[in-house]
Amino acid sequence: MKYNVSLIDERGEIAAMYKGVPQNDVGLRCDVMDNVTKSLGMRIAVRTMSPDVIVADEIGTFDDISAINYGICSGVKGIFTAHASSIDELILNENLNKLYNQKIIERLIFIKKMGKIKKVYELCQNIYKLVDENL
Numbered sequence: 363m364k365y366n367v368s369l370i371d372e373r374g375e376i377a378a379m380y381k382g383v384p385q386n387d388v389g390l391r392c393d394v395m396d397n398v399t400k401s402l403g404m405r406i407a408v409r410t411m412s413p414d415v416i417v418a419d420e421i422g423t424f425d426d427i428s429a430i431n432y433g434i435c436s437g438v439k440g441i442f443t444a445h446a447s448s449i450d451e452l453i454l455n456e457n458l459n460k461l462y463n464q465k466i467i468e469r470l471i472f473i474k475k476m477g478k479i480k481k482v483y484e485l486c487q488n489i490y491k492l493v494d495e496n497l
Contacts, residue, residue, distance in 0.1 A: 367392040368407035370400050370418040401425035408436045419443040427457045434466050447472065 369392050371377045377384035377394045384394050393411050395403040400418045404426075407413050416433050418426070421442045430440055446452035449470070453459040461467065 365414040368413035369394045370403035371396040401429040404429035417441045
């Protein structure tokens with residue numbers, strides 16, 4: 363793998379850290395920050411860890427969106443999850459709506475309860491791809 367990844371695992375749900383060691387396989391080039399807010403963790407990662415990609419789950423607050431914008435403006439790509447079952451539902455969240463309308467989202471994926479991809483929306487063709495074919 364050629365990407366440095368910073369995983370901001372606010373509640374320890376992804377990496378399952380134990381004594382500073384992730385119990386789930388998150389990859390060799392993945393720095394994990396847990397027990398820190400997503401917004402603070404993203405800003406710290408950008409300033410100190412030189413990530414190529416930041417990963418965080420369940421974004422949606424004003425501070426989360428502000429930190430994502432900070433990362434994007436610093437040249438860092440991101441993979442984020444949020445709760446919404448459709449574009450219409452996503453834009454009802456004032457903060458996610460701002461992120462959506464800034465046209466920095468490359469792809470949204472909505473997943474049905476059975477894990478099947480419902481739709482993939484290509485929103486912005488001029489954004490670099492987060493993951494290339496070599497991964």
